[in-house]
Amino acid sequence: MTTLLDRKLLRDLLHLRGQVIAIMIVVASGAMSYVAMRATWMALLESRESYYAEYRFADIFATLKRAPESLGERIRLLPGVAAIEMRVVADITLDIPGLNEPATGRLISIPRERRAMLNDLHLLQGRYPDPNRRDEAVISGAFSTANRIVPGDRIAAIFNGKWRQLQIVGVGLSPEYIYEIRPGEIFPDPRRFGVIWMSRESIAPAFDLDGAFNDLSLVLAPGASADSVIDEVDRLLDGYGGLGAIRREEQQSHRFISNELDELRVFGTWIPGIFLAVTAFLLHLALSRLVATQRDQIGTLKAFGFGNSAIGSHYLRLSLIAVAGGVAAGVIAGNLWGRSLARLYAEFFHFPRLLYRLDPQVIVVTTLISTGAALLGALGAVSRAVAIPPAESMRPEPPARFQAGLLERLGLQQVLPLSTRIILRNLERTLVKSALTTLGISLSIALLFVGFYFFDAIDHLIHVQFRRVLLEDVTVIFREPRPRAAGFELSRIPGVLRVEPFRGVAVRLRHGHRSKRLAIIGMERNADLRRAVDTRMRTHPMPPAGLLLTTSLAERLDLRPGDQVTIELLEGRRDTRVSFVAETIDDLLGLSAYMDAEALDRLIGDAGAISGAHLLLDDHQREPAFQRLRASPQIVGMTIPAAVLENFNQTMARTIGTSTTITILLACILAFGLVYNGARIALSERGRELASLRVLGFTRREIATMLLGEQAILTLFAVLPGYLIGYGLCRLIVFVIDTELVRLPLVLSARTFVGSAGIVMIAASLSGLLVNRRLKRLDLVEVLKTRE
Amino acid sequence: MPLEAAGTEVTPSAAEPVFRARGLTKTYRMGEVEVHALRRIDLDLFAGEFVVILGPSGGGKSTLLNILGGLDVPTSGEVIFRDHKLTGADETELTRFRREHVGFVFQFYNLIxxxxxxxxxxxxxxxxxxxxxxxxxxxxxxxxxxLDHFPAQLSGGEQQRVAIARAIVKRPDVLLCDEPTGALDYATGKIVLDLLARINRDLGTTTVVITHNAAIAAMADRVIRIRSGEIVEILHNPNRMSPDQLEW
Incomplete structure (x- = not known):
């Protein structure tokens, strides 16, 4: 049954459609960002958890040099261990048709006969290798796609110095490589890095690991303590070149996904939060104004016997309808965005299936919090409507009270033009509303600020990494440490212009109860190709003695320059040394420790060895040089900064492009909604005043200035707080992002400042233009007749 | 070179007409109903005179005032202010006309x-x-x-006097007042009327007051009675009364 009040409701909605639509869009934006990010978050989390469970992702991982299987059996019997997997894992060089540079294959052993195992293989296509065929291999999905290698193809690989042809029989995935990257890198490069699974029997002999293993994963029994198992495993592996066991949280792929999940959760909370707060505020403004203009109507209704609850619910329903429309649109748009977000994630995170679905729970939560925001916003206005006594309400509301205020106290009333005085006095009279509007607009500036900051951070990262740090054409890594003379061998390859050897020593750094397993990199003192460069792009020469640590590592170990640090060598004689922190630098990528090469040799106490070298190549002889390097049996890995950069740029262009578009859209909606509503309400409150001015001979442009000048000032005032809030959010993001993966530098470009404020100003101007159109329709004659 | 009046002059007068309105018609739709606010009105207003347009509510006097003041445009007919043709002028021209020549006083003061x-x-x-x-x-x-009081700190009469000051400060050619005493009590209304008479006399501003209060007519040079959109009578009043003599 439609009552008359319902009909009035409908007409009020129609009459206020501009504002109602603006509020709906703000609600929809909040609901959309919540639904999209929450649903994607749930999809990623559920996909990961079910993948881990179904394919038995291990809890603890350890790498070692070589241990007999009997040792594995002892570990299997340790208390707290439910299952173990002993494997052979090695990096091999691959010759990919059509790719100039060599690719790296991460070779992982699988049982000869297919059985359930930890970090199990999921076959996307093809089959499991035939137990009787030694050359059959399964390759990872991303690598297969990027290089268009399918079952039936053959690829050439160097196994410990010997060329072998691999017959590809299947394409697979593993929970260990959901995020498939070369160790120590940030972005996937599926063209040049892939996982290859082959039967243990067919690869162990090549690496002298028959009846032995060099990689161990294990699953904990329910309730077992990871720490004590790790201690036991480390103790057992100590004599076998163990590099220290790590828990799942430190596993590379797992860590990237967790980091992404954290980011999604943070963004999926504060972005919708901003929009909900603004929704409440806008509804408060719009309804308060509506109640003020409908005082006489409320009085009449009450005089006719409508009760407070009828009138209260009438205005409440008005706000709920606006919110309901916004939620509906937001859920639909959010679901679409969530789907495309999940699709984007599926490009980087390889699951057997990414379980995206819109959980009804997400819709319920969206509806509840949006309704909550609406009620919060409507409450004040509705209670005011209810409180109006009928007789009083039919009298017109008393005129706006102005009195001498701030302007007069500051003595500005003589100096400023009258139109400015009108604007400033109106702002002063509605100080709280003005402040909240400014805050809202500043949030939209902050939103953009953060969006632009990502570009700055990445630009800076690229600039520092690829223009200042990674100056080599290629870095080669030896299968095992080689004597210094190996460097001279490299320099004799035609096309190699410069060779800078480096040494990496696996250690555990210990300071008090804190420790970190990593490799100390020994750098030549006169190195030009690789240098330690800080975020301000200053190059730091290697200190003659002691360690140079990145700040993030120093913080993690609670170390300051001058502090002593214990170094447990995880290779060679595996004993303990003591050194000190000579310097810390603000590095961008992860946790690193550097030392002067000679100082490192002295510390270890050997004649010096090199783990690899950075090479500079002659541009005209790259191809032959690469061919020679690729064919070298001693080289197991190569990285080419230029290729990494290209790949990085492509990845960024795709991921950041979409998210930036959405950020800009959201920020514009926020600014637009606030300015539009503010101006519409001001127009409603001051329509008569503006019409009077028109009658006195002021042009439409002049009164538009007086009306919109107010919004312009609020927008201008929002710039500085917007920057500050944006800066704070950037700091929060830098804090949230796992510093061991990448340390986002807090650098800001002029583009960020100009862009964030500029776009919001454009959005504000557009809404101003829209309101300006309504000024044209201001009925001068009508306004003069009646007293408001 | 003989100076001759061109065309036909409705009211012979020594003074040039400030306003010349011919065949003014205004119709507008109010919902389903077509309202004839003005029906073929011919009217001249002369420099320096004090004119009261008298008539009942809804008789069309406000519509006439609004058209003269450049706030509204007639459906047909023409209005000429001195040598400006107001009919057919666009909004910018009307705004400039109001800005340069007209002072308005409203029933509800309309102060900022x-x-x-x-x-x-x-x-x-x-x-x-x-x-x-x-x-x-x-x-x-x-x-x-x-001087430094805000409207909310002033009485109704004081607000109306500010409004009159605002209307005359630019030395307008014509002062258009729409029920200037309509919202005021008897005594305050008289003060305001006295002020209007004094300004008309001292500054020589052509003044048009519209009202439904017949008593005010006695202070005018000419009284134009309007009813149902038509001029029913134009009275010349050679003996203007001073406002304080008026009774209503």
Whole structure:
């Protein structure tokens, strides 16, 4: 049954459609960002958890040099261990048709006969290798796609110095490589890095690991303590070149996904939060104004016997309808965005299936919090409507009270033009509303600020990494440490212009109860190709003695320059040394420790060895040089900064492009909604005043200035707080992002400042233009007749 | 070179007409109903005269005033102000016309609530070509001691006097007043009328007052009676009464 009040409701909605639509869009934006990010978050989390469970992702991982299987059996019997997997894992060089540079294959052993195992293989296509065929291999999905290698193809690989042809029989995935990257890198490069699974029997002999293993994963029994198992495993592996066991949280792929999940959760909370707060505020403004203009109507209704609850619910329903429309649109748009977000994630995170679905729970939560925001916003206005006594309400509301205020106290009333005085006095009279509007607009500036900051951070990262740090054409890594003379061998390859050897020593750094397993990199003192460069792009020469640590590592170990640090060598004689922190630098990528090469040799106490070298190549002889390097049996890995950069740029262009578009859209909606509503309400409150001015001979442009000048000032005032809030959010993001993966530098470009404020100003101007159109329709004659 | 009046003059007079309206018709739709607000009105207003347009509510007098003031346009007919043709002028031209030549006084004063009395008057001086000082205009209406009061701090009569000061500060050619005493009590209304008469006399401003209060007619040079959109009578009043003699 439609009552008359319902009909009035409908007409009020129609009459206020501009504002109602603006509020709906703000609600929809909040609901959309919540639904999209929450649903994607749930999809990623559920996909990961079910993948881990179904394919038995291990809890603890350890790498070692070589241990007999009997040792594995002892570990299997340790208390707290439910299952173990002993494997052979090695990096091999691959010759990919059509790719100039060599690719790296991460070779992982699988049982000869297919059985359930930890970090199990999921076959996307093809089959499991035939137990009787030694050359059959399964390759990872991303690598297969990027290089268009399918079952039936053959690829050439160097196994410990010997060329072998691999017959590809299947394409697979593993929970260990959901995020498939070369160790120590940030972005996937599926063209040049892939996982290859082959039967243990067919690869162990090549690496002298028959009846032995060099990689161990294990699953904990329910309730077992990871720490004590790790201690036991480390103790057992100590004599076998163990590099220290790590828990799942430190596993590379797992860590990237967790980091992404954290980011999604943070963004999926504060972005919708901003929009909900603004929704409440806008509804408060719009309804308060509506109640003020409908005082006489409320009085009449009450005089006719409508009760407070009828009138209260009438205005409440008005706000709920606006919110309901916004939620509906937001859920639909959010679901679409969530789907495309999940699709984007599926490009980087390889699951057997990414379980995206819109959980009804997400819709319920969206509806509840949006309704909550609406009620919060409507409450004040509705209670005011209810409180109006009928007789009083039919009298017109008393005129706006102005009195001498701030302007007069500051003595500005003589100096400023009258139109400015009108604007400033109106702002002063509605100080709280003005402040909240400014805050809202500043949030939209902050939103953009953060969006632009990502570009700055990445630009800076690229600039520092690829223009200042990674100056080599290629870095080669030896299968095992080689004597210094190996460097001279490299320099004799035609096309190699410069060779800078480096040494990496696996250690555990210990300071008090804190420790970190990593490799100390020994750098030549006169190195030009690789240098330690800080975020301000200053190059730091290697200190003659002691360690140079990145700040993030120093913080993690609670170390300051001058502090002593214990170094447990995880290779060679595996004993303990003591050194000190000579310097810390603000590095961008992860946790690193550097030392002067000679100082490192002295510390270890050997004649010096090199783990690899950075090479500079002659541009005209790259191809032959690469061919020679690729064919070298001693080289197991190569990285080419230029290729990494290209790949990085492509990845960024795709991921950041979409998210930036959405950020800009959201920020514009926020600014637009606030300015539009503010101006519409001001127009409603001051329509008569503006019409009077028109009658006195002021042009439409002049009164538009007086009306919109107010919004312009609020927008201008929002710039500085917007920057500050944006800066704070950037700091929060830098804090949230796992510093061991990448340390986002807090650098800001002029583009960020100009862009964030500029776009919001454009959005504000557009809404101003829209309101300006309504000024044209201001009925001068009508306004003069009646007293408001 | 003989100076001859061109065309036919309806009212022979020594003075040039300020306004010439011919065949003014205004119809507008109010919902389903077509309202004839004005029906073929011919009218001349002369420099310096004080005219009262008298008629019942809804008789069309406000519509006539609005058309003369450049706020509204007639459906047909023409209005000429001196040598400007108002009919057919676009909005910009009408705005300039109001800005340069017309002073308005409204029933509900329509002051800008965020500006003081002085500022409300000064506002107009900012856009006028040769205004008097705001203080001078306020002195003329006797509000020297209320310069820095905001509208909410002034009585109705005081607000209307500020409105009159605001209307005259630019030395307009014509002062158009729509029920200027409609919202005021008897005594205050008289003060306001006295002020209008004095300004008409001292500044020589052509003044048009519309009202439904017949008693006010006695202070006018000419009284134009309007009913149902038509002029029913034009009375010349050679013996203007002073407002304080009026009774209603």
């Amino acid at each position: 609530p965020s500006l003081t009395a002085r500022e409300n008057v000064a506002l107009v001086t900012e856009i006028a070509s040769s205004p008097m000082a705001a203080e001078e205009a306020l002195h003329l209406v006797g509000l020297d001691d209320r």
